Amino acid sequence: MNEKVKSGSRNVAIVGPYLSGKTTLLESLLFVTGTISRKGNVKDGNTVGDSAGESRDRQMSVEVSAASTEFNGTRFTFIDCPGSVEFVQETYNALMGVDAVIVVCEPIRDRVLTLAPLFKFLDDWEIPHIVFVNKMDRANIHVLETLHALKAVSSRPLVAHQYPIMNGEQLTGFIDMVSEQAYQYHSGAPADPIPFPESLKAEEHQARAEMLEALADFDDHLLEELLEDIEPPQEEILNDLKLELGADLVVPVFFGVAEQDYGVRPLLEALQREAPEPETTAERRLKNIKDNTSLAQVLKTYYTPQGGKLSLVRIWRGKLTDGIVLNGIRAGGIYRLMGQQQQLVNEVGAGEIVAVSRLEGIKTGDTISTEKQVQELSKAEQLEPVYALAITPEKRNDEVKLSSAITKLLEEDPALAWEQHGDTHEVILWGQGEIHLQVALDRLRRKYNLPMTTHLPQVPYKETIRKTVAAVHGRYKHQSGGHGQFGDVFLDIQPLPRGTGFNFNETIVGGVVPKQYIPGVEMGVREFLTHGPLGFPMVDVAVTLTNGSYHSVDSSEQAFRQAARLAMQTGIPKAQPTLLEPILRVEVTTPSEFTSKVLQLVSGRRGQILGYEGRNDWQGWDNVAAYLPQAEMQNFIVELRSLTLGVGSFHWVYDHLQEVPEKLAERVLTSNGNGNNTNGK
Ligand SMILES: Nc1nc2c(ncn2[C@@H]2O[C@H](COP(=O)(O)OP(=O)(O)OP(=O)(O)O)[C@@H](O)[C@H]2O)c(=O)[nH]1
Numbered sequence: 001m002n003e004k005v006k007s008g009s010r011n012v013a014i015v016g017p018y019l020s021g022k023t024t025l026l027e028s029l030l031f032v033t034g035t036i037s038r039k040g041n042v043k044d045g046n047t048v049g050d051s052a053g054e055s056r057d058r059q060m061s062v063e064v065s066a067a068s069t070e071f072n073g074t075r076f077t078f079i080d081c082p083g084s085v086e087f088v089q090e091t092y093n094a095l096m097g098v099d100a101v102i103v104v105c106e107p108i109r110d111r112v113l114t115l116a117p118l119f120k121f122l123d124d125w126e127i128p129h130i131v132f133v134n135k136m137d138r139a140n141i142h143v144l145e146t147l148h149a150l151k152a153v154s155s156r157p158l159v160a161h162q163y164p165i166m167n168g169e170q171l172t173g174f175i176d177m178v179s180e181q182a183y184q185y186h187s188g189a190p191a192d193p194i195p196f197p198e199s200l201k202a203e204e205h206q207a208r209a210e211m212l213e214a215l216a217d218f219d220d221h222l223l224e225e226l227l228e229d230i231e232p233p234q235e236e237i238l239n240d241l242k243l244e245l246g247a248d249l250v251v252p253v254f255f256g257v258a259e260q261d262y263g264v265r266p267l268l269e270a271l272q273r274e275a276p277e278p279e280t281t282a283e284r285r286l287k288n289i290k291d292n293t294s295l296a297q298v299l300k301t302y303y304t305p306q307g308g309k310l311s312l313v314r315i316w317r318g319k320l321t322d323g324i325v326l327n328g329i330r331a332g333g334i335y336r337l338m339g340q341q342q343q344l345v346n347e348v349g350a351g352e353i354v355a356v357s358r359l360e361g362i363k364t365g366d367t368i369s370t371e372k373q374v375q376e377l378s379k380a381e382q383l384e385p386v387y388a389l390a391i392t393p394e395k396r397n398d399e400v401k402l403s404s405a406i407t408k409l410l411e412e413d414p415a416l417a418w419e420q421h422g423d424t425h426e427v428i429l430w431g432q433g434e435i436h437l438q439v440a441l442d443r444l445r446r447k448y449n450l451p452m453t454t455h456l457p458q459v460p461y462k463e464t465i466r467k468t469v470a471a472v473h474g475r476y477k478h479q480s481g482g483h484g485q486f487g488d489v490f491l492d493i494q495p496l497p498r499g500t501g502f503n504f505n506e507t508i509v510g511g512v513v514p515k516q517y518i519p520g521v522e523m524g525v526r527e528f529l530t531h532g533p534l535g536f537p538m539v540d541v542a543v544t545l546t547n548g549s550y551h552s553v554d555s556s557e558q559a560f561r562q563a564a565r566l567a568m569q570t571g572i573p574k575a576q577p578t579l580l581e582p583i584l585r586v587e588v589t590t591p592s593e594f595t596s597k598v599l600q601l602v603s604g605r606r607g608q609i610l611g612y613e614g615r616n617d618w619q620g621w622d623n624v625a626a627y628l629p630q631a632e633m634q635n636f637i638v639e640l641r642s643l644t645l646g647v648g649s650f651h652w653v654y655d656h657l658q659e660v661p662e663k664l665a666e667r668v669l670t671s672n673g674n675g676n677n678t679n680g681k
Pocket of ligand 1 (some may be wrong): 016017018019020021022023024025060061081082083084134135136137138256257258259260
């Protein structure tokens with residue numbers, strides 16, 4: 001392949017909503033360029049893109065996969081990205097390393113709307129992108145309607161690079177908007193030039209005029225020509241398209257049918273001609289890097305079924321050679337990827353995306369170099385986890401293996417997080433949704449032989465008291481053979497304001513409880529508070545040791561500890577124990593058209609709405625701020641997505657504890673058998 005590559009390379013990500021046809025498009029790109037001789041099919045599970053077992057099982061991409069090919073002397077490395085919102089972190093991480101992006105979407109209004117977060121990410125990072133409207137064999141909305149829907153969700157102007165020629169709902173050809181030449185598609189062969197279809201003249205002229213006006217917004221010379229009614233030379237239009245795409249000022253639009261390879265050659269030609277060269281991208285990405293060191297960045301980490309580590313890296317400066325030492329670690333082999341297949345190479349230069357094996361300790365997003373100290377490249381933002389499951393190994397003695405397997409799992413998928421909860425002691429796996437966690441659990445089973453069972457995480461309820469009880473007596477007296485045990489205390493138990501925690505005081509006078517035994521009293525009180533009468537840890541309680549007595553031989557710290565526990569056992573039930581639940585402060589982001597539904601969702605889940613407003617940085621989107629009980633959060637993201645075409649999201653932080661309404665508290669306590677185990681619904 002090396003000899004044929006004459007005119008540089010391009011690294012292109014293929015992104016877009018779930019099931020829009022990205023993997024099919026990659027298959028077609030590889031087929032049209034002769035890299036594969038037979039196309040695979042998503043249903044049959046034999047495509048290059050969806051090569052991981054977890055993808056094949058679900059007929060959906062769950063991680064990025066890379067494939068290189070060559071077209072007219074240019075090497076293309078395509079990165080097929082998952083479309084599901086639950087795997088978007090994969091996509092964001094990979095986008096940090098590409099020169100251009102193909103956004104694949106279907107000609108369906110609601111599907112187009114779901115592109116908004118992706119467009120925002122691309123524009124925030126100024127990543128050049130084009131749109132490929134796929135499935136134009138089922139286009140039951142008009143081309144101009146599709147373009148309008150696209151324009152509504154993009155902050156950058158869209159320019160139709162082609163005008164599709166349709167026969168009913170089926171794409172049959174296109175008009176190239178630069179040359180105004182019409183072409184007819186053929187199965188298995190390049191498109192043929194045909195005469196301009198007169199019936200499309202008016203529509204095509206309008207779309208072309210809009211394209212030229214959009215380009216002219218960034219080119220005064222073109223603007224003058226348009227004002228003076230001079231037809232601009234094609235060279236000038238192409239030049240503007242290249243410059244303005246490269247600077248993420250405009251978004252060219254193409255149409256096609258990936259399944260029939262329609263529109264795929266024109267797409268490749270446009271990418272070769274107009275997508276920025278790797279050097280241009282490097283200038284953009286390295287503009288804040290002051291030193292001149294060799295640099296690469298990890299876009300994705302894989303663990304192969306054999307357990308080997310592979311890091312997909314973009315080389316920004318310098319080159320990678322066999323046996324190179326990066327960040328102090330000797331790399332294994334360097335490979336070009338074709339889905340799960342690897343082709344060993346000895347040396348690769350700047351501007352390429354390749355996989356490097358055995359970079360132990362290096363994570364996705366890390367900057368790597370041959371030098372000791374380098375400036376870190378910026379990374380894609382880390383998404384907050386929004387969905388959790390408590391997990392337990394099916395086999396008890398697998399518990400020891402779990403933490404090292406989870407560490408590897410997190411390296412492969414940085415959108416996962418885990419914790420061992422301090423109160424409930426459960427191991428909780430956090431991620432972006434149900435399917436995301438199921439895929440992670442599949443990996444644990446397949447790659448690490450760790451089958452797990454799951455359940456909804458417990459809500460970490462707490463308890464407090466409402467009333468003060470004074471002078472509660474606790475006496476511990478035990479006579480067994482020789483030495484006896486004697487401790488005797490009087491405690492005042494008082495509720496504290498919410499969020500205060502626990503206070504211990506003593507007002508002992510005259511040494512009725514000697515100093516050395518007082519820590520024992522505090523210990524006994526604290527022990528009792530770890531498990532209150534309702535079954536949960538107690539908070540916001542003050543306990544004061546006011547009185548007591550001792551025995552000069554039989555008293556000990558231990559005996560006072562027991563006496564304090566007895567006093568607490570007597571006193572707390574009289575102080576009106578009450579159930580408290582954690583309340584989160586939640587900030588929901590949603591398209592404004594769904595805000596009222598979101599408000600209903602929040603109120604329906606016992607939420608307290610704190611306010612909502614339009615986002616300054618995102619036209620047409622609102623933020624809703626609210627307090628929500630944690631017990632109501634388990635499936636919140638699932639509901640939110642189903643109300644907002646999948647694009648609603650939220651941030652949360654723990655805020656405070658609040659009394660559980662009485663009726664609900666009864667239910668929680670009965671379903672827990674006075675113990676702690678469900679989410680309280
Ligand atoms: N009619 C029609 N169907 C298509 C076309 N391209 C893809 N499909 C079908 O659409 C479905 C989804 O295709 P994929 O290529 O898996 O979509 P994807 O975007 O890679 O999916 P994810 O990565 O899981 O989001 C499959 O059943 C394809 O056969 C097309 O041009 N026309």
